[in-house]
Amino acid sequence: MNKYVTTPEQTVVRGVTVNAIPGQRPVLIDGCDTIPALFRDRARTYGPATAHREKKLGIWRSRSWNDYWNHAKWIGLALHHLGLKRGEVVSILSEDRKEWLYCDMGIQGIGGVSSGIYTTDSASQLEYILKDSDSRFLFVENEEQLDKLLEIPDGAPGVSKVIYFEREGLHELNDPRFIFIDDLYEIGRAQEAETPDLFDRAIDETRPGDLALLIYTSGTTGMPKGAMLSHENILAACESGLRALPSDSDTEQLCFLPLCHILERDASIYFPLTVRATVNFAESPETVFDNLREVSPHVFTAVPRVWEKIYSRVTILAQDATAIGRLAFRLSLRCGMKRAEAQLAGKPVPALLAAEYWVWDILVLRNLRRLLGLDRLRQGTSGAAPISPALLKWYHAIGVQLLEGYGMTENAGLASVNRLDANRQGSVGQAVPGVEIRIAEDGEVQTYGLNNFMGYWRNEEKTAETYTEDGWLRTGDVGELDDQGFLRITGRLKDIIITAGGKNITPAEIESRLKFSHFISDAVIIGDRRKFLTALIMIDQENVEKFAQDRKVPFSDFASLCRAPEVVEMIRAEVEQVNREFARVEQIKDFRLIDVLLTAEDEELTATMKLRRSFVEKKHKALIDDMYA
Amino acid sequence: MAEAPLLQIRNLETYYGPIMAIRGVSLEVHTGRVVSVLGANGAGKTTLLKTISGIMDPEKGQILFEGREIQGREPHHIVRAGIVHVPEGREVFPLLTVEENLALGAYTRNDRAAIAHDRDLVFSYFPILAERRRQEAGTLSGGQQQMLAIGRGLMLRPRIMLLDEPSLGLSPLLVQEIFTILRRLNRDVGVTMMLVEQNAKAALDLADDGYVMELGRIVMSGTASRLKESEDIKNFYLGAHQASERGERRWKKKKTWR
Numbered sequence: 001m002n003k004y005v006t007t008p009e010q011t012v013v014r015g016v017t018v019n020a021i022p023g024q025r026p027v028l029i030d031g032c033d034t035i036p037a038l039f040r041d042r043a044r045t046y047g048p049a050t051a052h053r054e055k056k057l058g059i060w061r062s063r064s065w066n067d068y069w070n071h072a073k074w075i076g077l078a079l080h081h082l083g084l085k086r087g088e089v090v091s092i093l094s095e096d097r098k099e100w101l102y103c104d105m106g107i108q109g110i111g112g113v114s115s116g117i118y119t120t121d122s123a124s125q126l127e128y129i130l131k132d133s134d135s136r137f138l139f140v141e142n143e144e145q146l147d148k149l150l151e152i153p154d155g156a157p158g159v160s161k162v163i164y165f166e167r168e169g170l171h172e173l174n175d176p177r178f179i180f181i182d183d184l185y186e187i188g189r190a191q192e193a194e195t196p197d198l199f200d201r202a203i204d205e206t207r208p209g210d211l212a213l214l215i216y217t218s219g220t221t222g223m224p225k226g227a228m229l230s231h232e233n234i235l236a237a238c239e240s241g242l243r244a245l246p247s248d249s250d251t252e253q254l255c256f257l258p259l260c261h262i263l264e265r266d267a268s269i270y271f272p273l274t275v276r277a278t279v280n281f282a283e284s285p286e287t288v289f290d291n292l293r294e295v296s297p298h299v300f301t302a303v304p305r306v307w308e309k310i311y312s313r314v315t316i317l318a319q320d321a322t323a324i325g326r327l328a329f330r331l332s333l334r335c336g337m338k339r340a341e342a343q344l345a346g347k348p349v350p351a352l353l354a355a356e357y358w359v360w361d362i363l364v365l366r367n368l369r370r371l372l373g374l375d376r377l378r379q380g381t382s383g384a385a386p387i388s389p390a391l392l393k394w395y396h397a398i399g400v401q402l403l404e405g406y407g408m409t410e411n412a413g414l415a416s417v418n419r420l421d422a423n424r425q426g427s428v429g430q431a432v433p434g435v436e437i438r439i440a441e442d443g444e445v446q447t448y449g450l451n452n453f454m455g456y457w458r459n460e461e462k463t464a465e466t467y468t469e470d471g472w473l474r475t476g477d478v479g480e481l482d483d484q485g486f487l488r489i490t491g492r493l494k495d496i497i498i499t500a501g502g503k504n505i506t507p508a509e510i511e512s513r514l515k516f517s518h519f520i521s522d523a524v525i526i527g528d529r530r531k532f533l534t535a536l537i538m539i540d541q542e543n544v545e546k547f548a549q550d551r552k553v554p555f556s557d558f559a560s561l562c563r564a565p566e567v568v569e570m571i572r573a574e575v576e577q578v579n580r581e582f583a584r585v586e587q588i589k590d591f592r593l594i595d596v597l598l599t600a601e602d603e604e605l606t607a608t609m610k611l612r613r614s615f616v617e618k619k620h621k622a623l624i625d626d627m628y629a
Numbered sequence: 630m631a632e633a634p635l636l637q638i639r640n641l642e643t644y645y646g647p648i649m650a651i652r653g654v655s656l657e658v659h660t661g662r663v664v665s666v667l668g669a670n671g672a673g674k675t676t677l678l679k680t681i682s683g684i685m686d687p688e689k690g691q692i693l694f695e696g697r698e699i700q701g702r703e704p705h706h707i708v709r710a711g712i713v714h715v716p717e718g719r720e721v722f723p724l725l726t727v728e729e730n731l732a733l734g735a736y737t738r739n740d741r742a743a744i745a746h747d748r749d750l751v752f753s754y755f756p757i758l759a760e761r762r763r764q765e766a767g768t769l770s771g772g773q774q775q776m777l778a779i780g781r782g783l784m785l786r787p788r789i790m791l792l793d794e795p796s797l798g799l800s801p802l803l804v805q806e807i808f809t810i811l812r813r814l815n816r817d818v819g820v821t822m823m824l825v826e827q828n829a830k831a832a833l834d835l836a837d838d839g840y841v842m843e844l845g846r847i848v849m850s851g852t853a854s855r856l857k858e859s860e861d862i863k864n865f866y867l868g869a870h871q872a873s874e875r876g877e878r879r880w881k882k883k884k885t886w887r
């Protein structure tokens with residue numbers, strides 16, 4: 001740990017010592033000023049206690065802080081042995097698993113920079129990121145990901161060694177460039193025997209302002225940019241998170257979104273490190289709902305799409321229940337909705353209604369929450385995209401506190417969040433302690449705090465564009481602050497459409513209204529330099545299939561579902577519903593459904609399943625031209 | 630195709646107790662066409678055929694045969710309507726002779742001359758059955774039993790034949806032989822067929838149209854030639870080898886059904 005001339009006044013928040021006044025230098029968490037220093041502190045203090053759990057052969061197995069520390073240390077020492085220098089980048093290409101965390105901590109501990117790559121990225125995207133970041137080493141999960149590297153024409157020669165986590169199918173691999181993770185641990189152990197204090201020394205040499213992470217953001221235009229985050233940036237976000245989110249050392253959580261994304265990275269690596277929470281890894285993206293039920297987490301952070309899926313599941317379950325079950329569910333939901341309305345409006349709940357809710361809660365809602373794995377939940381958080389207010393209310397009605405937050409990679413993932421005691425629906429909450437938010441003259445949301453990133457990797461021009469002259473971060477989002485500092489996001493600055501008639505329109509506002517329909521999973525509004533607005537719509541497969549099935553609309557595959565006149569009419573009604581809320585120039589005159597089922601591997605979708613405007617406009621040009629023909 | 634389909638299935642749902650085996654299937658078979666339904670084990674293919682032929686009752690949805698609803702009706706009504714089901718695993722009567730088995734196929738008919746003519750037709754397509762006409766069906770080989778099962782189905786002069794895995798347990802050569810005969814039956818006699826198959830290559834070579842079923846749902850449909858060109862069909866059903874730099878590869882790309 002570094003010696004500072006003065007240590008700011010300290011205070012204890014839920015068992016963790018932090019600066020009494022948030023947002024000040026040096027950012028200290030239990031006296032630590034870098035991520036690896038905090039990691040070391042946790043490992044020393046909680047050694048044999050459980051840090052994570054991973055399901056193997058059907059059984060959840062615990063891994064201790066000692067396991068976490070030792071493996072991270074061996075990785076760090078082995079990378080040092082193999083020639084990694086301070087400040088060099090190491091990339092990780094894997095689904096969420098404990099080794100992801102071991103690597104992240106090992107790389108940072110030895111003074112390297114950790115960079116995650118999406119497993120859904122193509123070989124050419126992998127090539128771009130490896131070369132742009134000058135990655136010296138690459139960790140890959142398995143055969144499938146390794147083959148992506150081998151597809152790169154020149155093999156990305158800058159990467160000196162590739163370490164793989166799973167040996168299946170790779171036993172025959174005989175190339176000194178590829179190392180199995182167990183062999184890497186061996187190298188680390190040998191290095192440790194030689195220089196027992198090297199890893200500790202490396203941690204001590206790291207400064208708060210040093211580069212810790214490189215996070216490639218899925219740019220909607222052009223190639224992805226590497227956002228540079230320092231140790232201080234992350235610790236500042238942890239400090240804010242500690243004060244604004246309800247986690248503590250007893251908290252169980254579930255890790256399932258990509259760790260390359262700042263939301264899951266914060267929620268499943270750095271925040272748990274701060275509060276000493278236990279992280280459980282979902283087996284695979286397909287088993288999330290089963291894993292959720294098994295773990296029954298205390299806090300659950302997810303993107304709106306996941307919350308929508310849970311809702312759809314409940315609706316489908318309820319329809320397949322017995323007549324009595326359906327009736328009980330309907331009545332309890334109606335009572336819950338009334339209560340939610342009163343509470344969300346800030347009014348007291350009438351005693352009779354409260355009593356009625358209590359009964360329904362015992363009879364129905366508590367069981368429902370148990371069935372979903374949300375029975376122990378203190379707070380659910382939604383971020384990374386706008387969520388429908390109706391959905392928030394529905395969760396409130398069944399007794400799940402679901403709150404919306406806001407942040408981006410460039411401010412280490414956390415700028416504002418609604419809190420149990422300060423919640424305003426439709427807003428993304430008040431600024432978290434340590435962060436300030438202001439609205440610029442053009443309506444842009446700008447943030448200030450120690451969490452604001454160092455800039456884009458080797459791209460000073462873009463970095464300069466991202467900061468104002470007085471050092472505030474330009475988020476690129478348009479929004480409003482109300483009298484009590486609750487932030488409402490209305491759109492993206494760059495996406496503003498100027499119609500042929502010269503009107504400025506923020507498409508995000510219309511798009512998120514469309515997305516609030518359970519039948520529409522995402523939409524892109526078209527209309528720049530055109531006479532009128534149109535939309536390309538991606539339907540929610542599950543809900544629309546159910547709609548078609550219930551109304552006896554025949555369909556075979558996804559394309560025929562999108563073609564069915566009844567489905568098109570239903571979506572038209574949804575669009576018209578949205579049109580009613582907007583002015584005349586903002587009306588959607590026509591729309592088309594995207595009739596291919598997109599997956600995260602498609603470039604039109606981000607890893608969090610959002611449509612990418614530029615790619616959608618390019619790939620589905622025929623549909624667009626058809627609407628303006 | 631402007632004319633109404635011979636067989637139209639709309640939003641069919643069928644359960645085994647609490648288990649939903651068919652989760653909303655819609656498909657069409659037009660007169661004179663051969664339609665293949667592909668799918669792995671447990672996709673719901675057999676259940677689909679059983680629901681059409683009335684052995685199982687659907688929970689929801691309609692089956693329209695020549696424009697009339699037939700779902701949930703008794704199997705013997707459906708047979709009389711002209712739908713013949715050639716079940717999986719042949720299911721010939723082992724202790725009856727070949728001739729007796731064929732005679733049972735014509736059980737619903739009483740025009741003796743025409744029956745005799747049809748039996749000769751079956752024998753002309755399957756000469757081996759003529760040779761063994763007095764042999765007990767249980768003593769026939771698997772391929773011969775399959776031929777007998779198809780022949781028995783033909784004895785009804787069906788409007789449509791539902792074939793459940795005619796290639797099951799047969800050598801590649803026999804599969805080829807039987808599928809060639811099926812093709813001829815379709816061309817020469819104009820028998821409309823709907824067959825479910827795991828042997829995707831044989832089924833797509835024979836069929837005009839195809840559907841792919843997974844977990845009780847249709848995930849892809851189109852003409853057989855289009856399906857044969859699909860990357861997913863090639864990789865998952867036709868066993869195309871995806872090459873890799875290492876020369877070996879265990880994993881497969883995710884299916885997208887495009």
